[in-house]
Amino acid sequence: MSEDSTREQRHHDRMQRKKEVIDAKIAAAQEERGILLVNTGNGKGKSSAAFGVVARALGHGHRVAVVQFVKSRSDTGEEGFFRKFPEQVRWHVCGEGFTWETQDSGRDTAAAQAAWAIARECLADPSVNLVVLDEMTYAFKYGWLDLAEVLAAIAARPRLQTVIVTGRGAPEALIEAADTVTEMGMLKHAFKIGVKAMPGVEY
Amino acid sequence: MSEDSTREQRHHDRMQRKKEVIDAKIAAAQEERGILLVNTGNGKGKSSAAFGVVARALGHGHRVAVVQFVKSRSDTGEEGFFRKFPEQVRWHVCGEGFTWETQDSGRDTAAAQAAWAIARECLADPSVNLVVLDEMTYAFKYGWLDLAEVLAAIAARPRLQTVIVTGRGAPEALIEAADTVTEMGMLKHAFKIGVKAMPGVEY
Numbered sequence: 001m002s003e004d005s006t007r008e009q010r011h012h013d014r015m016q017r018k019k020e021v022i023d024a025k026i027a028a029a030q031e032e033r034g035i036l037l038v039n040t041g042n043g044k045g046k047s048s049a050a051f052g053v054v055a056r057a058l059g060h061g062h063r064v065a066v067v068q069f070v071k072s073r074s075d076t077g078e079e080g081f082f083r084k085f086p087e088q089v090r091w092h093v094c095g096e097g098f099t100w101e102t103q104d105s106g107r108d109t110a111a112a113q114a115a116w117a118i119a120r121e122c123l124a125d126p127s128v129n130l131v132v133l134d135e136m137t138y139a140f141k142y143g144w145l146d147l148a149e150v151l152a153a154i155a156a157r158p159r160l161q162t163v164i165v166t167g168r169g170a171p172e173a174l175i176e177a178a179d180t181v182t183e184m185g186m187l188k189h190a191f192k193i194g195v196k197a198m199p200g201v202e203y
Numbered sequence: 204m205s206e207d208s209t210r211e212q213r214h215h216d217r218m219q220r221k222k223e224v225i226d227a228k229i230a231a232a233q234e235e236r237g238i239l240l241v242n243t244g245n246g247k248g249k250s251s252a253a254f255g256v257v258a259r260a261l262g263h264g265h266r267v268a269v270v271q272f273v274k275s276r277s278d279t280g281e282e283g284f285f286r287k288f289p290e291q292v293r294w295h296v297c298g299e300g301f302t303w304e305t306q307d308s309g310r311d312t313a314a315a316q317a318a319w320a321i322a323r324e325c326l327a328d329p330s331v332n333l334v335v336l337d338e339m340t341y342a343f344k345y346g347w348l349d350l351a352e353v354l355a356a357i358a359a360r361p362r363l364q365t366v367i368v369t370g371r372g373a374p375e376a377l378i379e380a381a382d383t384v385t386e387m388g389m390l391k392h393a394f395k396i397g398v399k400a401m402p403g404v405e406y
Contacts, residue, residue, distance in 0.1 A: 012306045016303075018303040019306070025394070029394050033398060035404060037247070037404075039248060041388070043387075044383055045242060045252035045387065048255030048256050049251040052248075052252055052258070053251050053255075055258050055284045055285065056281045057404070059280030060280045060403040062403045077260060077261070100221040103214070103215045103218040103222070104215070105211060129403060162404050175391070181391040182246035182388065182389060183387075187386050188378070188381060190238045194233065195382060196232050196233055196234060196235050199263045200265045201237075201240075201365050
């Protein structure tokens with residue numbers, strides 16, 4: 001056997017073993033239900049990853065609700081885009097902007113409570129396949145919402161409904177309750193090297 | 204002053220100081236250009252975050268190219284969804300599946316080279332605002348593509364074009380070249396606790 005074909009054979013054998021391990025894992029994962037995902041950490045991608053899943057869900061004909069707890073601007077690319085599908089998507093911008101902009105915790109709390117009233121409805125609606133609670137974690141950090149009440153509503157949701165919660169500093173009990181948790185770590189950010197937040201990339 | 208109004212005043216002052224720091228950073232970030240983003244790590248969200256940015260870019264009327272280096276299936280929600288916008292989106296599924304499925308490195312290399320030929324064209328086209336090179340990192344891990352050649356083409360792209368590269372184990376030189384790098388760390392994954400990959404969530 002030539003050196004090349006030996007190498008190819010080794011690659012084949014290694015990949016065959018890897019395939020057996022992965023196939024066994026796939027066979028073991030047979031439960032069908034909606035999941036609770038949490039995208040947290042300081043890096044870019046927490047909300048974008050949620051919006052990517054929105055696109056994916058829409059591609060399967062699903063119905064989606066997005067509730068934005070902090071964002072107050074309504075000129076984002078994602079909102080403009082997903083609003084083209086009013087039959088499938090409900091999009092609620094409920095924030096008052098970052099709390100260092102409002103500098104008024106009473107107003108922030110009222111906004112978060114109003115957002116939660118909408119979110120709670122969506123979490124009780126079996127016709128909604130995916131609920132995105134965007135930047136909700138800040139509501140726990142600043143004490144605008146009661147975490148136990150939110151977790152109870154999430155736990156009581158329809159069995160096939162998937163929920164995504166995004167935002168920095170997800171509280172431990174939320175991570176505990178979640179099925180999939182990604183910590184988006186920032187290794188680098190263009191903003192820090194002087195690049196302006198560009199439309200189509202950052203908003 | 205009552206305790207409540209003192210607390211509110213402290214919150215206001217703290218947020219005012221925070222706002223000054225953040226406003227200064229925003230004022231310092233004035234360069235307008237496309238960036239190179241890398242989504243790496245073992246957690247969920249690398250490709251979804253890229254697709255979220257695709258939605259965002261489309262909302263701003265941008266043109267987008269997606270080249271999938273490993274994926275071979277064409278029934279994903281994201282593809283079905285974004286193919287509804289043929290004027291704005293080019294979508295290329297170029298993979299042969301995971302290398303432990305093909306078990307044939309010659310075939311994998313040929314597929315990656317064909318994907319790269321398409322990607323190179325997109326990277327040279329100033330009418331494309333966003334290029335997503337999905338799961339491209341595996342091509343470096345397995346030696347299917349020359350990293351230096353890829354980095355040179357990325358560096359020579361049109362100034363306003365943004366590029367997103369996704370996949371585990373991004374090589375050091377790619378991270379070096381990038382403006383924004385997110386390490387998606389897996390804290391938990393539903394698959395590991397026996398939940399099947401569900402349509403609209405995982406594909």
